[in-house]
Amino acid sequence: MLIHGWGGYLKIDAELRTPLSQKVCKTLIDVPLIARGMGRSYGDSANASTVLQTTYLDHFIAFDVNTGIITVEAGITIRDMLKLIIPHGWFIPVTPGTSYVTIGGAIASDVHGKNHHKVGAFSQFVLSMDMLLGTGDIVTTSRHQLPDLFYASCSGMGLTGIIITATIQLIPIKSSIMTQTIFKTSCLEEAYEAFENQAQSTYSVAWIDCISKGKDLGRCVMMFAEHSNTGGLNFNLKNPINVPIYTPAAFLNKHLLAAFNSLYYIRAVHNKTKNISLSSFFYPLDAIGYWNRLYGKAGLVQYQFVLPKENGAANMKTILAHIASSNSGSFLAVLKQFGEANNNLMTFPMLGYALSLDFKMSQKTVNLLAKLDSLIMSMDGRIYLAKDALMSQNTFKNMYPHWQEFEFVRDKYGAVGRFASAQSKRLGLA
Numbered sequence: 001m002l003i004h005g006w007g008g009y010l011k012i013d014a015e016l017r018t019p020l021s022q023k024v025c026k027t028l029i030d031v032p033l034i035a036r037g038m039g040r041s042y043g044d045s046a047n048a049s050t051v052l053q054t055t056y057l058d059h060f061i062a063f064d065v066n067t068g069i070i071t072v073e074a075g076i077t078i079r080d081m082l083k084l085i086i087p088h089g090w091f092i093p094v095t096p097g098t099s100y101v102t103i104g105g106a107i108a109s110d111v112h113g114k115n116h117h118k119v120g121a122f123s124q125f126v127l128s129m130d131m132l133l134g135t136g137d138i139v140t141t142s143r144h145q146l147p148d149l150f151y152a153s154c155s156g157m158g159l160t161g162i163i164i165t166a167t168i169q170l171i172p173i174k175s176s177i178m179t180q181t182i183f184k185t186s187c188l189e190e191a192y193e194a195f196e197n198q199a200q201s202t203y204s205v206a207w208i209d210c211i212s213k214g215k216d217l218g219r220c221v222m223m224f225a226e227h228s229n230t231g232g233l234n235f236n237l238k239n240p241i242n243v244p245i246y247t248p249a250a251f252l253n254k255h256l257l258a259a260f261n262s263l264y265y266i267r268a269v270h271n272k273t274k275n276i277s278l279s280s281f282f283y284p285l286d287a288i289g290y291w292n293r294l295y296g297k298a299g300l301v302q303y304q305f306v307l308p309k310e311n312g313a314a315n316m317k318t319i320l321a322h323i324a325s326s327n328s329g330s331f332l333a334v335l336k337q338f339g340e341a342n343n344n345l346m347t348f349p350m351l352g353y354a355l356s357l358d359f360k361m362s363q364k365t366v367n368l369l370a371k372l373d374s375l376i377m378s379m380d381g382r383i384y385l386a387k388d389a390l391m392s393q394n395t396f397k398n399m400y401p402h403w404q405e406f407e408f409v410r411d412k413y414g415a416v417g418r419f420a421s422a423q424s425k426r427l428g429l430a
Contacts, residue, residue, distance in 0.1 A: 035108075
């Protein structure tokens with residue numbers, strides 16, 4: 001079966017092994033493979049010639065509605081969890097920009113959200129995991145039990161073993177409504193200042209215009225939000241409106257992008273506060289099914305990087321100027337504030353600011369991202385593995401200094417030769 005990541009780039013013909021239960025998993029690891037959930041990583045991190053599909057490992061094991069501690073199988077999605085937990089007054093402590101992500105994928109990618117500056121990444125709230133090792137053993141790992149396996153597996157991109165179940169601490173909420181305030185900034189420096197001034201906000205994110213030049217370079221529409229205390233806990237996720245076909249390659253072009261960016265910025269009302277639904281704030285793109293088809297059959301590359309806080313604004317402006325001058329603007333450009341890094345061996349976040357960009361796949365994009373890789377590496381930044389499709393082995397090993405320790409842990413627990421992906425091979429991991 002031909003599979004690919006959400007970007008639609010780097011397709012591979014794969015054998016899909018789909019266990020119906022946890023017990024069956026042990027019989028399916030006789031060849032090198034990688035676990036795969038919803039396939040929402042953008043590049044090739046869940047691609048391999050043999051894939052263990054976790055579709056049916058999607059059961060709730062236990063949920064304490066008084067403490068907010070929940071145990072689930074790794075194949076269950078955030079979307080399905082929300083339907084259960086929100087009516088009881090609980091929420092996912094850290095969520096990515098889509099609800100179509102499995103819990104196993106969230107841990108393996110150690111996803112971050114709009115609140116990293118306050119609480120860190122997803123793994124901060126993982127209490128323990130049961131994992132199938134390359135040896136065939138199923139073990140429990142946590143910060144106190146096999147901690148080296150825990151810190152390698154959280155952000156380990158599925159390369160240490162197969163996550164079978166996870167126990168997670170949820171956060172309490174009183175409402176399914178978010179109170180959001182919008183700020184407009186005319187340049188990148190103003191946006192960074194606003195992030196610092198609003199650092200007490202639980203959630204913060206900025207849309208950034210990465211095509212404008214001159215005085216408009218880096219202008220932003222920023223959103224700061226809190227969980228409301230009123231409005232009840234009713235929660236209904238609407239079915240998305242699907243994009244039915246791949247659009248022609250010329251559909252998304254620089255003229256449409258420039259028009260959209262100008263309209264979006266003009267329509268935003270500065271310092272406006274309003275109540276919006278939880279799904280509208282966290283998962284706006286989930287309302288459009290198969291939105292990746294808008295980029296055409298060649299697909300897209302999502303590129304996310306983080307730069308250290310020191311000299312962050314100046315360095316980010318250098319990168320934005322490079323993108324703008326290339327005439328390869330991104331249709332989705334999202335800026336987030338990050339807090340301190342955690343102890344995971346392959347952690348992506350660091351104290352600073354992260355930018356996510358979407359580019360139509362083309363040779364021009366490949367050339368641009370190669371230049372950006374060099375720039376970001378020179379700035380001591382890092383590229384996110386869950387969205388990577390093109391990073392070189394040299395770039396990876398410079399950006400992830402603990403990769404050798406990661407390989408040592410993999411070897412210790414029998415993962416080498418058992419769990420591998422197209423990405424891990426490209427990056428020079430065993």
